[in-house]
Amino acid sequence: MKLRNCFWLLLLAGSSLLAQENLTYQKPSKEILALAEYERAPSVTMDTKKEWMLLTYRNTYKNLDDLNQEEMRLGGLRINPITNISSSVTYINNLKVRRIKDKNEIQVSGLPKSAKITNLSWSPDEKKIAFTNTTNSGVELWVLDIATAKATKLTSDNLNANLGNPISWFRDGQNILVKTMAANRPALIDSKKDLPIGPTTSNSEGKASQNRTFQDLLKNKTDETNFETLVTSELYKIDLNGKAELFKKADLYAGESFSPDGNYLMLTTVQKPFSYIVPLSRFPQKTVVYDKNGKEIKTVNEVPLNEIMPKGFMAVRKGKRSMGWRNDTPATLSYVEALDGGDPANKVEFRDEAFLWEAPFTSQPTSLMKTPQRFSGVTWGNNTTAIVYDSWYDTRNTKTYLINPSNPAQAPKVISDRNSQDIYSDPGNFETKKNEFGRQVLALEGDNAYLIGDGFTKEGQFPFIDEFNIKTLKTKRLYQSAFKNKKEDIVSIEDFKKGEVLVQIQSPSEYPNYYFRNIKSKDKISPITAFKNPFESIKNVYKEVIKYKRKDGVELSGTLYLPANYDRKAKKEKLPLLIWAYPAEFKDKNSAGQTSQNPNEFTFPNYGSFVYWVTKGYAVLDDAAFPIIGEGKTEPNDTFITQLVDNAEAAINAVDNLGYINRKKVAVGGHSYGAFMTANLLTHSNLFACGIARSGAYNRTLTPFGFQNEQRNYWEAQNVYNTMSPFMNAEKMKTPLLLVHGDADNNPGTFTLQTERYFQALKGLGAPVRMVLLPKESHGYAAKENIFHLLWEQDQFLEKHLKN
Secondary structure (H helix, E strand, C coil): CCHHHHHHHHHHHHHHHHHCCCCCCCCHHHHHHHHHCCCCEEEEEEEECCCCCEEEEECCCCHHHHHHCCCCCEECCCCCCCCCCCCCCCEEEEEEEEEEECCCCCEEECCCCEEEEEEEECCCEEEEEEEEEEECCCCEEEEECCCCEEEEEECCCCCCCCCCCEEEEECCCEEEEEEEEECCCCCCCCCCCCCCCCCCCCCCCCCCCCCCCCCCCCCHHHHHHHHHHHHCEEEEEEEEECEEEEEEECCCCCEEECCCCCCCCEEEEECCCCCCCCCCCCCCCCEEECCCCCEEEEEEEEEEECCCCCCCCCCCCCCCCCEEEEECCCCEEEEEECCCCCCCCCCCCEEEEEEEEEEECCCCEEEEEEEECEEEEEEEECCEEEEEEEEHHCCCEEEEECCCCCCCCCEEEEEEEEEEEHHCCCEEEEEEECCCCEHHHHHCCCCCCEEEEEEEEECCCCEEEEEEEECCCCEEEEECCCCCCHHHHHHHEEEECCCEEEEEEEEEEEEEEEEECCCCCCCEEEECCCCCCCCCCCCCCCCEEEEEECCCCCEEEEEEEEEECCCCCCCCEEEEEEEECCEECCCCHHHCCCCCCCCCCCCCCCCCCHHHHHHHEEEECCCECCEEECCCCCCCCHHHHHHHHHHHHHHHHHHHHHCCCEEEEEEEEECCCCHHHHHHHHHHHCCCCCCEEEECCHHHHHHCCCCCCECCCCCCHHHHHHHHHHCHHHCCCCCEEEEEEEEECCCCCCCCHHHHHHHHHHHHHCEEEEEECCCCCCCCCCEEHHHHHHHHHHHHHHHHHHCC
């Protein structure tokens, strides 16, 4: 009996050892490591006149120590309470400047040691750049003089960046408005030490409140108190010598915006009561306009707590929203109000009305325009010209209007009426330029405006510039890229008369670099930057966008990669295939069949795809199209599983028909909704040998008021939710699956618990599954240690379950 008991104890101990491993961080194989361990090129910004360039440098990855910091999760924020800035910010560690006409970069002098730079902001005259530096105990204000390339510290580390960028330039360019920590800030409450004084309670007043699943919400009175402590700031006016003057006493400042002429300042503050079911953005708010000296002029908006919203993506709150300064006038506010009560279910002729309200706000606001669909934006031009946009998600329709702001009685002219997902018909975006106030407005040359388009077509991508006449509403093509072996992106038009244009050009083996192009002399281009390709080892990899059809005739595409030494003519070796994808919803087959993939795009391997594995003898189909279509009144998710499997089968057939692969050795992978896709494919098909699912949601009953682009709630579409949930069908899953999740996921709906519970279900049902939880990681992974280990895990998994 004792021997039998000992036997069972040893067996249990053995199974426990198999279930968990004492595993330290690993690095991937040399082929993958050679690509993953690279030096990131600097990012580039330029002044409006294109005289100066700022180059910002940062580490290729964060490290685990960067993630292992104090953190408080309150009201949808993740804050470091010691430094008083977001705990997820990615810092710049070096700055250089360069005259664009010169070749040599100038190292900025005076920078802090071990710099942690963010919140860069050009001054109105573009001669200086303000930025913050984070120390071990707080956030400092610095300013860079561009001409001398010298940085100077203006304050101690007492800024409050808990609600984002704490600095705003005054119009004179000599002073900066800064949010600082309140002088009498109380100590934070430590919930581990301070006992609660009562329970946490919440009530429902019998009104429907169908909110999505939000992360990091307030949970109790202690959270409320700490949130208020961390968000409260004082506003100081600080000159370029560091002289500080109190501008506004302590409050919960959530937005600061100067009028274009600099004579007024709009301040938005968070009000009480706070909420335990929605994040900060839906707390009560009050917006007041002051003059530039801080004298109160007018309360222009008061927004109540917004816990109850109508259902649907087109639902908005009642009252004034989208309030901001009109860019082309000295001091006029614009805002929008819903005419349908914010409820998409209400049938009305017009959904929204836009208003103008001129400072000092002694007269009533005036109506600018009513939109048949939901107002989605405006590009200001001048007194007689502006461009207004509206859209409606359910139909995917978007319209563009030309209006006369000075004459609201003049009927708007519809200049574009299209399916927002129909990228082949996209007319492009109107070019803007800075006006006398330093604000971006419609670039007008006489009666002509200009459109810059991505240029997606059935034959490929050919970006363009069109001249649009605001009188005739006719367009004239001024330039279209003719590259067939490179990708050209049109960034901006620099000189309309001379035809000078800023572009970025790249190829599969040429890193993206900036050039000046003269569109009146098409072969004339002048290089600005010369960044090198850090991935030389894959420059000879074969790359092609392949197009194929689903069995219902829907056109699909994906970017196919083959190993550099693979003989595409003989095709003697049949390769294992890796498919990486992310489903997308459409309302029509035509839009679903269009592609934005460009084979001439620079090949930039990263942990977000399988491209690394082309160096290890795999074929890779990256960004494979997985459209989910619901035409008419049919919702896409009504046939989600069927379409998902059909997409996968079509992709495998397409590459197999080319003769490159062993179709019995195919794996699929995805992140977030792509992980959800992967789990469903392994559950409902026999197409794959294994799969990798990262940071997904697998039980849709835990997101009962909608997920991704699903607007119906669980009780309206129980069968859809249950059928689409891999957790509900776990008994069908028999294919090897690698589950990965960050243990601090901050994405709505993809709580780490989703992966943990799905793993427990699969393990309990005997499925071959491995779960890896990456310490300190959110929805996207950042630390070098975790990313390298992730690549090792994926490599080991694929070698075991696919290649061998």
